[in-house]
Amino acid sequence: MLLMTLRTLSVRALSGPAGNRTLTTQPITQHPESHKPQDPPAYNGQSYEEVVKLRKQYLTPNVTSYYKKPLLIHKGSGAQLFDQEKSYLDMFGGIVTVSVGHCHPKVNAALEEQLRTLWHTTNIYMHPKLHEYAEKLVAKLPGELKNVYFVNSGSEANDLAMMIARLYTGNQDIISFRNAYHGASPYTMGLTAHSTWRYPLAGVNNGIHHAMNPDPYTGIWGGKHCRDSPVQTTRSCDCQEGQCKATDMYYEQLEQIFKYSLPRGKVAGMFAESIQGVGGSVQYTKGYIKRAAELVRANGGLFIADEVQSGFGRTGEHYWGFEGHDIVPDIVTMAKGIGNGFPLGAVVTSRKVAEVLSQALHFNTFGGNPLACAVGIAVLDVIDEEELQKNSLEVGTYFLKGLERLRDKHDVIGDVRGKGLMIGVELVADKETRQHLSAPHFVDIWEMCKDMGVLFGRGGLNANVLRVKPPMCINRTDADYALAVIDYCCDQYMKKRKRGSRR
Numbered sequence: 001m002l003l004m005t006l007r008t009l010s011v012r013a014l015s016g017p018a019g020n021r022t023l024t025t026q027p028i029t030q031h032p033e034s035h036k037p038q039d040p041p042a043y044n045g046q047s048y049e050e051v052v053k054l055r056k057q058y059l060t061p062n063v064t065s066y067y068k069k070p071l072l073i074h075k076g077s078g079a080q081l082f083d084q085e086k087s088y089l090d091m092f093g094g095i096v097t098v099s100v101g102h103c104h105p106k107v108n109a110a111l112e113e114q115l116r117t118l119w120h121t122t123n124i125y126m127h128p129k130l131h132e133y134a135e136k137l138v139a140k141l142p143g144e145l146k147n148v149y150f151v152n153s154g155s156e157a158n159d160l161a162m163m164i165a166r167l168y169t170g171n172q173d174i175i176s177f178r179n180a181y182h183g184a185s186p187y188t189m190g191l192t193a194h195s196t197w198r199y200p201l202a203g204v205n206n207g208i209h210h211a212m213n214p215d216p217y218t219g220i221w222g223g224k225h226c227r228d229s230p231v232q233t234t235r236s237c238d239c240q241e242g243q244c245k246a247t248d249m250y251y252e253q254l255e256q257i258f259k260y261s262l263p264r265g266k267v268a269g270m271f272a273e274s275i276q277g278v279g280g281s282v283q284y285t286k287g288y289i290k291r292a293a294e295l296v297r298a299n300g301g302l303f304i305a306d307e308v309q310s311g312f313g314r315t316g317e318h319y320w321g322f323e324g325h326d327i328v329p330d331i332v333t334m335a336k337g338i339g340n341g342f343p344l345g346a347v348v349t350s351r352k353v354a355e356v357l358s359q360a361l362h363f364n365t366f367g368g369n370p371l372a373c374a375v376g377i378a379v380l381d382v383i384d385e386e387e388l389q390k391n392s393l394e395v396g397t398y399f400l401k402g403l404e405r406l407r408d409k410h411d412v413i414g415d416v417r418g419k420g421l422m423i424g425v426e427l428v429a430d431k432e433t434r435q436h437l438s439a440p441h442f443v444d445i446w447e448m449c450k451d452m453g454v455l456f457g458r459g460g461l462n463a464n465v466l467r468v469k470p471p472m473c474i475n476r477t478d479a480d481y482a483l484a485v486i487d488y489c490c491d492q493y494m495k496k497r498k499r500g501s502r503r
């Protein structure tokens with residue numbers, strides 16, 4: 001019922017001057033498998049109750065589910081997901097992983113062709129897809145970044161990058177940011193800096209230091225020109241455009257780590273997501289990353305860009321998020337969107353750095369598997385052929401501008417940030433103090449969005465950020481629809497809150 005109401009909602013208020021239109025939900029995407037809301041296809045699998053029972057009984061208890069009544073998704077197409085009852089607009093893409101669209105026909109065809117030809121050999125034999133893919137992937141990277149090692153996940157990629165940095169430099173210490181997420185393996189758990197993701201294990205922090213996060217919204221310093229985004233914070237400052245004092249302050253904090261915590265002049269490396277993903281789409285103050293990379297190199301270290309979420313055109317302006325910081329890293333790690341949902345990851349570096357791996361035998365069974373490589377090649381092709389980077393920029397900027405209007409309208413939206421289709425919407429209890437919205441209140445809004453047919457991710461240390469990172473094939477109609485849903489849900493929530501406060 002709610003869904004029907006929304007589908008005929010006028011979005012004049014959201015779309016700006018040209019926006020006096022009614023939601024049609026008709027897609028304008030070039031993607032052949034369009035994602036207009038449809039009736040769900042027939043499902044003949046296990047019942048919902050059976051799946052819930054099996055999940056409880058046989059999966060380890062740490063396997064979490066989104067939503068009070070978790071969804072049982074049995075089909076995906078373009079930017080749509082289906083359960084037994086209805087279709088959903090997927091604004092989270094399987095955690096920023098479905099880059100070109102669910103079951104994209106070209107990627108499906110590449111995988112089908114490969115599975116009829118050759119599944120697996122390991123790299124002890126040569127097979128053509130691995131080499132074709134390696135050449136194609138590194139062609140997307142600048143400078144000396146021309147050697148690749150394939151892995152199966154982002155954690156594995158970052159594990160390897162940590163090891164390479166330590167071997168290459170002969171140094172042990174590594175820096176990452178507070179609020180970072182770089183994986184959940186015992187090695188990368190140390191880089192990840194949220195207490196929620198940490199087990200109490202000895203050695204996790206071995207040689208790892210967490211720098212103050214240069215976050216212009218929740219951080220202690222920040223103003224209204226700090227971010228490389230179409231939307232700035234509502235904080236005030238007297239900095240001129242391009243002269244962000246917050247960057248200087250945060251950079252001094254980084255220098256303190258070198259002064260107080262590291263052996264003099266010695267660091268193995270620094271990891272940074274180009275935009276923090278799990279941390280809530282947080283962008284750093286402008287210019288910080290470039291200066292940090294210079295400082296790290298001046299102390300003998302390597303700069304490692306974690307592009308697991310921000311790579312492959314998602315940020316719109318660039319193919320890689322690090323380009324937005326005007327740097328060329330020493331190592332780039334990637335996963336998630338690289339395979340559109342197929343388990344695949346990669347570490348790319350220069351020949352000079354990669355040589356250190358020859359000091360011992362290093363092997364994994366599945367990295368560079370023919371099936372994964374066939375998928376990886378098709379994904380690169382689709383991003384180019386369907387101009388998905390350009391689409392991320394256009395639709396993402398349009399979406400961000402719409403969200404900015406919603407932020408100005410609703411007290412519960414404290415911040416809107418991001419680039420392209422890597423967007424965060426931070427929900428707050430108090431706009432002035434930027435106090436985060438507590439979990440039950442956030443869940444009210446987030447569940448309501450789901451009930452209206454739009455799936456968002458959830459992130460940030462306080463789990464109060466709506467994460468908007470859909471397949472890159474979404475169009476403006478989808479964006480309008482998602483904006484209208486957020487608008488409606490925030491409105492309903494605020495009405496409820498006002499009723500509550502009168503009691």
Ligand SMILES: Cc1ncc(COP(=O)(O)O)c(C=O)c1O
Nearest residue numbers: 153154155181182183277308309
């Ligand atoms: C930026 C970043 N790096 C690394 C990882 C770890 O990737 P995986 O879950 O594939 O191990 C993630 C996962 O969310 C991530 O967001």
